[in-house]
Amino acid sequence: MGKIVISDNVSLDGVDQDPTGEEGFRQGGWFVQIGDKDREGFAKVALDEALGAEAFLLGRLRYEFLAARWPSRSGELADRLNSLPKYVVSTTLGDPEWNNSTLVRGDVVTEVSKLKQELDGDIIVPGSRRLVRTLMEHNLVDEMRLLVYPVVLGSGERLFGEATDKMPMRLLEARTVGDGLAYLTYEVVREA
Numbered sequence: 001m002g003k004i005v006i007s008d009n010v011s012l013d014g015v016d017q018d019p020t021g022e023e024g025f026r027q028g029g030w031f032v033q034i035g036d037k038d039r040e041g042f043a044k045v046a047l048d049e050a051l052g053a054e055a056f057l058l059g060r061l062r063y064e065f066l067a068a069r070w071p072s073r074s075g076e077l078a079d080r081l082n083s084l085p086k087y088v089v090s091t092t093l094g095d096p097e098w099n100n101s102t103l104v105r106g107d108v109v110t111e112v113s114k115l116k117q118e119l120d121g122d123i124i125v126p127g128s129r130r131l132v133r134t135l136m137e138h139n140l141v142d143e144m145r146l147l148v149y150p151v152v153l154g155s156g157e158r159l160f161g162e163a164t165d166k167m168p169m170r171l172l173e174a175r176t177v178g179d180g181l182a183y184l185t186y187e188v189v190r191e192a
Helices: 036-052 060-067 076-083 108-118 129-137
Strands: 002-011 053-059 086-089 101-104 121-126 143-149 169-177 181-188
Touching (some): 002 053, 002 108, 036 121, 036 169, 036 181, 053 108, 060 086, 101 108, 108 129, 121 129, 143 169
Parallel strands (some): 002 121, 002 143
Antiparallel strands (some): 169 181
């Protein structure tokens, strides 16, 4: 059975909006302001996660962002991302061009539940905020991996929106990446 793993970069106050500064958000670009040691640490985390993944599950916007960048790149991370199966949740995307990409249409909850049954291993959801919220709302998330950046933005879209119920978590790992990034891994605690 597959395990849904949310993986995201967030500010200290939980903002995941516009980390690269390309969306025009006035507080955007916080990801690219990190130092070289943090950048190296981030790259290692990203590679380790990709190598351990069975597949990626993406919303349309995150898919388009990644598909515009990775097919033309080379190196171990690019090779892994380009070869990894990618499932894209979208009602508006046409035929996805990034190799090994499959559209997920229909009811998201039903389709992701099927995907969890069909795949073994980690199904990584990298920073697809709207999709993450849907998966959390329907109790489909198994693990959260957050790379926390040492900046408070004060405004912006946060990874966690309003929820109808609490979701207890258990800390599995906490470590420093680079000079100042915190890497936190939580598992969702399900009632027995």
